Amino acid sequence: MTGAGPLTYREACRQALIEALESDPRVFMMGEDIGAYGGCYAVTKGLLEQFGPERVRDTPLAESGFTGAGIGAAMVGMRPIVELMTCNFSLLALDQIMNSAATLAHMSGGQFAVPLVIRMATGAGRRVAAQHSHSLEGWFAHIPGVKVLAPAVIEDARYMLGPALADPNPVLIFEHVMLYNDTGPHDPSVTEVDISSAAVRREGSDVTLVTYGGSLRKCLAAAGQLAEERISADVIDLRILRPLDSATVLESVRRTRRCVIVDEAWRSGSIAAEIGMRIAEEAFFDLDAPLRRVCSAEVPVPYAPAMEDAALPQVDDIVGTVRQLLGKS
Amino acid sequence: MREFRMPALGADMESGVLAQWLVKPGSAVSPGDIVCVVETQKGAIEVEIFEDGVIEEILVEPGTEVPVGQPLARLDGGPAAAQGAAPELKPMEPQAGRPADVQAAPRSPAAPAGPPPEPRARPARALVTPAARRRAAELDVDPETMTGTGIDGSVTLADVEVAARRPESVKRPPQELAPEARPARGFDKSAMRAAIAAAMQRSKREIPHYYLGQAIDFSAAQGWLEARNADLPPASRLMPAVLLLKAAALSLRAVPDLNGHFVDGAFRPGKDINVGWVVALRGGGLVAPAINGVDRLPLPDLMSALRDLVQRARAGGLRASELSSGTVTVTSLGERGADRVMGVIYPPQVAVIGFGRIASRPWVVDGQVVARPLVDASLAADHRVCDGRLGGLLLAAIDRHLQKPGEL
Numbered sequence: 001m002t003g004a005g006p007l008t009y010r011e012a013c014r015q016a017l018i019e020a021l022e023s024d025p026r027v028f029m030m031g032e033d034i035g036a037y038g039g040c041y042a043v044t045k046g047l048l049e050q051f052g053p054e055r056v057r058d059t060p061l062a063e064s065g066f067t068g069a070g071i072g073a074a075m076v077g078m079r080p081i082v083e084l085m086t087c088n089f090s091l092l093a094l095d096q097i098m099n100s101a102a103t104l105a106h107m108s109g110g111q112f113a114v115p116l117v118i119r120m121a122t123g124a125g126r127r128v129a130a131q132h133s134h135s136l137e138g139w140f141a142h143i144p145g146v147k148v149l150a151p152a153v154i155e156d157a158r159y160m161l162g163p164a165l166a167d168p169n170p171v172l173i174f175e176h177v178m179l180y181n182d183t184g185p186h187d188p189s190v191t192e193v194d195i196s197s198a199a200v201r202r203e204g205s206d207v208t209l210v211t212y213g214g215s216l217r218k219c220l221a222a223a224g225q226l227a228e229e230r231i232s233a234d235v236i237d238l239r240i241l242r243p244l245d246s247a248t249v250l251e252s253v254r255r256t257r258r259c260v261i262v263d264e265a266w267r268s269g270s271i272a273a274e275i276g277m278r279i280a281e282e283a284f285f286d287l288d289a290p291l292r293r294v295c296s297a298e299v300p301v302p303y304a305p306a307m308e309d310a311a312l313p314q315v316d317d318i319v320g321t322v323r324q325l326l327g328k329s
Numbered sequence: 330m331r332e333f334r335m336p337a338l339g340a341d342m343e344s345g346v347l348a349q350w351l352v353k354p355g356s357a358v359s360p361g362d363i364v365c366v367v368e369t370q371k372g373a374i375e376v377e378i379f380e381d382g383v384i385e386e387i388l389v390e391p392g393t394e395v396p397v398g399q400p401l402a403r404l405d406g407g408p409a410a411a412q413g414a415a416p417e418l419k420p421m422e423p424q425a426g427r428p429a430d431v432q433a434a435p436r437s438p439a440a441p442a443g444p445p446p447e448p449r450a451r452p453a454r455a456l457v458t459p460a461a462r463r464r465a466a467e468l469d470v471d472p473e474t475m476t477g478t479g480i481d482g483s484v485t486l487a488d489v490e491v492a493a494r495r496p497e498s499v500k501r502p503p504q505e506l507a508p509e510a511r512p513a514r515g516f517d518k519s520a521m522r523a524a525i526a527a528a529m530q531r532s533k534r535e536i537p538h539y540y541l542g543q544a545i546d547f548s549a550a551q552g553w554l555e556a557r558n559a560d561l562p563p564a565s566r567l568m569p570a571v572l573l574l575k576a577a578a579l580s581l582r583a584v585p586d587l588n589g590h591f592v593d594g595a596f597r598p599g600k601d602i603n604v605g606w607v608v609a610l611r612g613g614g615l616v617a618p619a620i621n622g623v624d625r626l627p628l629p630d631l632m633s634a635l636r637d638l639v640q641r642a643r644a645g646g647l648r649a650s651e652l653s654s655g656t657v658t659v660t661s662l663g664e665r666g667a668d669r670v671m672g673v674i675y676p677p678q679v680a681v682i683g684f685g686r687i688a689s690r691p692w693v694v695d696g697q698v699v700a701r702p703l704v705d706a707s708l709a710a711d712h713r714v715c716d717g718r719l720g721g722l723l724l725a726a727i728d729r730h731l732q733k734p735g736e737l
Binding site for chain 1: 458459460461462463478479480483485486487
């Protein structure tokens with residue numbers, strides 16, 4: 001598929017899965033509609049034909065059951081990749097993720113590792129209403145014992161899966177639904193990425209925009225608009241929501257002295273709240289303006305397009321918040 | 330027109346550094362308001378004002394060392410001005426209705442008919458970002474006086490740097506101590522040691538001390554305390570020290586020659602019995618802030634006053650009046666102290682009453698030796714003012730009061 005037009009985020013995810021299935025016989029996939037249907041976001045299209053039903057398994061609509069099966073397989077040496085259709089449905093598997101996957105290494109005194117990867121779609125914007133549109137990655141980032149990844153760029157969609165499978169701990173990967181058709185920019189020379197550090201996606205000196213996942217594109221667009229007003233924004237892509245790379249955030253905020261956190265999840269009790277508090281704890285005396293957040297309205301994501309757009313963080317919201325912080329509103 | 334002057338916060342204070350103003354021109358003040366903080370050898374002291382009025386002009390910038398008695402601010406308006414100051418001004422200012430004008434003048438000239446100044450209103454805190462505040466400290470400028478360009482009009486880092494480059498800027502005056510020499514809010518140990526040394530040297534040089542001591546049976550007081558405290562939560566319980574303090578203050582009523590100041594070769598008896606209570610500070614040093622009118626305070630009030638005083642003494646929040654109003658000093662060494670204390674008088678006071686550790690010792694009751702809780706009371710007094718017979722009366726009175734704790 002490479003070379004046939006620009007690489008999409010979806011295709012990058014697919015290539016990552018193919019590489020994993022080809023390179024390690026212990027890797028297999030489970031999930032709803034991932035086989036015959038090709039995945040509800042078409043990420044696994046063609047994999048059933050290529051790898052067969054033993055390794056690309058369609059499951060019943062029973063998230064707790066097949067997530068639990070994945071945990072068991074991981075404990076006995078397999079490298080399962082479980083797909084949950086959206087993170088809203090992941091709540092049906094929350095008991096397995098939280099009470100089993102995250103705890104077994106600790107509760108067995110290190111006798112069992114759970115090298116399980118769970119992929120799920122997250123986020124709003126596709127007009128599919130409240131039960132398919134929420135951003136719950138911040139909830140999972142609350143849980144010690146798991147890693148939470150949020151690939152926001154093509155390179156991460158393509159190469160985060162490798163280190164995730166190599167990790168002895170359960171790793172959750174949140175793919176934002178609005179990114180699947182994204183085509184870049186993309187640096188083909190990158191062939192591996194880490195799953196430990198945040199990335200500075202744009203350098204600036206007046207304000208730090210901290211974000212991740214689907215909001216990265218909005219922050220980069222906002223930074224472009226702000227540059228026209230001679231406001232220079234540093235844009236940080238967190239990439240990993242647990243464990244958080246505070247050092248990169250703090251380094252940037254100490255330089256710019258202002259910070260806006262952009263998170264499509266709800267504001268209350270969010271990862272944005274956690275980032276803000278860490279800045280308050282570690283960089284208070286460097287701040288030259290109050291901390292600000294741009295998050296989703298605290299409502300179930302609405303169905304009507306205009307209302308959905310109004311409920312989500314948008315580029316204008318980010319630009320307006322930054323202007324205000326700089327006393328230029 | 331009245332002046333608010335640098336107070337003397339103790340016998341040996343010659344000057345203090347004005348650390349911070351808590352009022353600004355236009356602020357209304359009334360007696361008891363804390364208007365500024367002064368750094369002394371005893372740490373940062375909150376200074377109260379004892380007049381009504383409106384601050385007209387601040388004469389001294391923060392950071393300035395000011396001799397005792399020099400004006401710090403000019404005060405105007407208020408009822409005192411209406412009665413006292415206005416007639417003096419009459420020859421130059423013939424209009425009637427002067428007092429009202431005086432009151433209004435320091436207020437914003439744009440709103441002369443506006444509401445009267447809010448009583449006790451503290452100045453609104455300027456919005457200064459954390460980074461700006463830190464930079465301002467480095468550049469030694471005052472960010473609170475700057476115009477802010479940040480969010481909500483806050484003073485930002487850039488505002489501080491721009492202001493610091495202006496020659497006429499808000500730089501603090503040159504006579505200010507270097508930052509490292511400026512005592513932090515709290516206590517400067519070496520300065521405090523020097524202050525104690527100066528006061529005690531003067532005491533030993535000038536005051537012919539005499540000393541008396543008396544063992545006192547504390548069992549009645551202890552029994553009464555135990556019964557009273559039994560049903561009370563810890564915060565409401567009385568400590569033995571409060572009985573000793575009250576007994577000493579009541580006894581001084583009968584022996585007024587031990588309560589007062591020796592100034593300019595003469596004894597001036599104290600109007601009230603204001604007892605300086607010796608507080609040992611953690612990490613060394615001591616202060617003796619006063620509780621006023623101890624003989625008139627009910628025990629629970631005295632206990633609260635004592636707790637509050639000790640806490641503030643240790644945290645560095647004493648008030649000016651507390652450091653200068655003492656007419657006598659009392660010290661109690663507490664449970665872990667020595668058996669007895671032979672005090673050194675704090676000039677210009679003329680007596681210090683000391684209590685050693687309360688401990689179980691042999692005591693003769695009805696011809697039998699029994700174990701009793703005893704406390705050694707001592708007195709060091711100024712022979713220029715009185716003699717040992719009078720001192721003995723004081724210790725005997727303390728003993729009598731402690732035998733009737735219910736009447737304290």
